[in-house]
Amino acid sequence: MPSVPIQYGELPNVPVGATFANRRALHAAGVHRPLQAGIDFAPGQAAASVVLSGVYPDDDHGDAVDYTGQGGLEPGTSRAIADQKLVLGNAALIRNRNWGVPVRVIRKVGGVFRYDGLYSVDEFRRERYASDGFLRCRYGLSALTRSAPWVARDQATEPLRVEQTVLRIVRDTAVTREVKRLYEFTCQMCRIVLPTPVAPYAEAAHIKPLGGRHHGRDALDNVLCLCPNDHVLFDWGAITVLPESLTITGEAVLEGRQLLTVPAHHIDLMNFDYHREAIFVPIVDRVDR
Amino acid sequence: MPSVPIQYGELPNVPVGATFANRRALHAAGVHRPLQAGIDFAPGQAAASVVLSGVYPDDDHGDAVDYTGQGGLEPGTSRAIADQKLVLGNAALIRNRNWGVPVRVIRKVGGVFRYDGLYSVDEFRRERYASDGFLRCRYGLSALTRSAPWVARDQATEPLRVEQTVLRIVRDTAVTREVKRLYEFTCQMCRIVLPTPVAPYAEAAHIKPLGGRHHGRDALDNVLCLCPNDHVLFDWGAITVLPESLTITGEAVLEGRQLLTVPAHHIDLMNFDYHREAIFVPIVDRVDR
Numbered sequence: 001m002p003s004v005p006i007q008y009g010e011l012p013n014v015p016v017g018a019t020f021a022n023r024r025a026l027h028a029a030g031v032h033r034p035l036q037a038g039i040d041f042a043p044g045q046a047a048a049s050v051v052l053s054g055v056y057p058d059d060d061h062g063d064a065v066d067y068t069g070q071g072g073l074e075p076g077t078s079r080a081i082a083d084q085k086l087v088l089g090n091a092a093l094i095r096n097r098n099w100g101v102p103v104r105v106i107r108k109v110g111g112v113f114r115y116d117g118l119y120s121v122d123e124f125r126r127e128r129y130a131s132d133g134f135l136r137c138r139y140g141l142s143a144l145t146r147s148a149p150w151v152a153r154d155q156a157t158e159p160l161r162v163e164q165t166v167l168r169i170v171r172d173t174a175v176t177r178e179v180k181r182l183y184e185f186t187c188q189m190c191r192i193v194l195p196t197p198v199a200p201y202a203e204a205a206h207i208k209p210l211g212g213r214h215h216g217r218d219a220l221d222n223v224l225c226l227c228p229n230d231h232v233l234f235d236w237g238a239i240t241v242l243p244e245s246l247t248i249t250g251e252a253v254l255e256g257r258q259l260l261t262v263p264a265h266h267i268d269l270m271n272f273d274y275h276r277e278a279i280f281v282p283i284v285d286r287v288d289r
Numbered sequence: 290m291p292s293v294p295i296q297y298g299e300l301p302n303v304p305v306g307a308t309f310a311n312r313r314a315l316h317a318a319g320v321h322r323p324l325q326a327g328i329d330f331a332p333g334q335a336a337a338s339v340v341l342s343g344v345y346p347d348d349d350h351g352d353a354v355d356y357t358g359q360g361g362l363e364p365g366t367s368r369a370i371a372d373q374k375l376v377l378g379n380a381a382l383i384r385n386r387n388w389g390v391p392v393r394v395i396r397k398v399g400g401v402f403r404y405d406g407l408y409s410v411d412e413f414r415r416e417r418y419a420s421d422g423f424l425r426c427r428y429g430l431s432a433l434t435r436s437a438p439w440v441a442r443d444q445a446t447e448p449l450r451v452e453q454t455v456l457r458i459v460r461d462t463a464v465t466r467e468v469k470r471l472y473e474f475t476c477q478m479c480r481i482v483l484p485t486p487v488a489p490y491a492e493a494a495h496i497k498p499l500g501g502r503h504h505g506r507d508a509l510d511n512v513l514c515l516c517p518n519d520h521v522l523f524d525w526g527a528i529t530v531l532p533e534s535l536t537i538t539g540e541a542v543l544e545g546r547q548l549l550t551v552p553a554h555h556i557d558l559m560n561f562d563y564h565r566e567a568i569f570v571p572i573v574d575r576v577d578r
Contacts, residue, residue: 091487139353194518196525197570198375233483
């Protein structure tokens with residue numbers, strides 16, 4: 001690790017748009033410390049910054065970036081020879097999502113490196129490239145609004161403190177209402193019904209997530225009725241459902257339990273295939289360095 | 290209940306700003322069916338509309354309304370003689386919040402009734418008025434943006450279907466990070482640690498909620514480290530903590546359990562007093578008609 005201490009959030013004297021001649025200058029300013037790696041992080045902590053390599057230009061849409069993790073390449077080349085693992089910087093970026101910690105984004109533009117502001121890490125998925133058959137770690141980043149700048153408080157001692165970053169948003173749609181009605185707010189995994197006053201509470205979890213990158217549908221065959229705890233475990237890849245048997249796998253308490261289903265709820269089992277590959281993190285891949 | 294069927298969301302041929310000569314005209318148009326009551330709802334369902342009475346003008350800030358529930362008055366007068374209960378329209382408005390169903394807001398302006406658009410029910414609290422000592426049910430309403438109109442799908446058969454209303458937002462702040470660190474992501478109520486890959490997951494719950502109406506502080510002495518399930522139960526008044534003994538009350542599974550605490554976490558016990566009165570719904574008040 002570089003000797004310059006890691007710093008999160010906006011940096012004093014580094015306005016959005018500031019440029020740096022090379023990686024050494026980025027390092028000296030504390031904007032991005034590694035001289036080669038694309039992800040700056042501290043062990044067990046979130047990432048502080050990423051440099052967009054330009055290797056995947058189609059993934060950079062300005063305010064929305066689909067960032068590819070590190071690793072899996074033949075040394076000295078850009079040829080993939082293995083799956084990317086959830087270790088080092090790849091694991092750090094998961095913590096950004098889990099904890100709501102934004103990253104600085106640096107782009108190489110016209111031969112110099114430009115600081116382009118803070119981005120939230122909204123999404124993580126694993127994607128198998130058809131071209132070579134190897135899994136990449138992919139992260140959906142989106143630019144934070146300039147009107148609410150994020151500044152880490154008291155950086156020296158508590159680098160990870162976060163200001164008002166939205167961490168999880170639970171929405172309610174026609175389809176999610178319907179699945180809750182079918183199961184009468186019972187969690188299909190642990191069978192709990194949360195007894196809040198006046199009406200019980202449950203959440204609808206999309207198996208293949210909604211949105212442009214996952215292309216999941218907001219349809220009854222793509223949602224489960226879950227309690228908030230199991231919704232978090234499912235969305236963040238701690239557990240998945242094996243489509244052949246509808247058994248839950250990945251986490252001790254629920255391991256081997258069968259998903260509760262009612263006849264009126266037809267689930268498209270292909271969505272579980274997608275979840276298992278793209279969202280679920282097998283226990284063997286949960287090495288945390 | 291009126292014979293006109295209840296309808297949720299925007300109504301065809303009733304644009305925002307449409308005016309009606311009197312309550313009977315509102316009724317005939319299906320905009321607000323009761324001729325006297327301020328809340329239109331169906332038994333066991335959410336509310337469809339509210340009429341701002343003008344009795345509490347200070348509570349109407351245009352796009353943000355602090356709505357007062359029904360009941361507790363001496364018949365034929367506006368004098369409070371009892372606490373308002375969580376029944377009828379008051380219970381229905383809780384379902385609007387829980388299920389993300391917006392209400393139509395109608396204002397009396399210049400002698401006529403004007404439809405002012407859809408509002409989300411963001412917040413519920415019980416408030417004891419110093420003037421007479423009785424509890425009111427209070428609801429924080431906020432105008433939905435015009436750019437994303439809410440329309441109930443297939444109204445006739447499924448009146449409660451909802452389009453993309455944000456239901457819960459979990460934020461992460463400096464203080465909430467700190468309380469999670471203190472408890473190492475262990476729920477102070479049920480002791481679970483949710484084992485998501487790379488890093489465990491927990492949420493920080495403000496005891497006295499943040500925001501203008503509650504005036505709670507984002508400070509360590511006002512937050513708990515909870516799992517998502519217990520966070521929902523706590524925020525929505527199913528459970529509370531008795532400050533004298535730190536025991537949990539209100540819900541069978543947790544009833545009588547003591548809150549987990551560590552010496553470094555000083556909690557301002559006054560916040561539990563506030564939660565018990567304003568947020569918690571005692572079991573005796575959970576009559577659901």
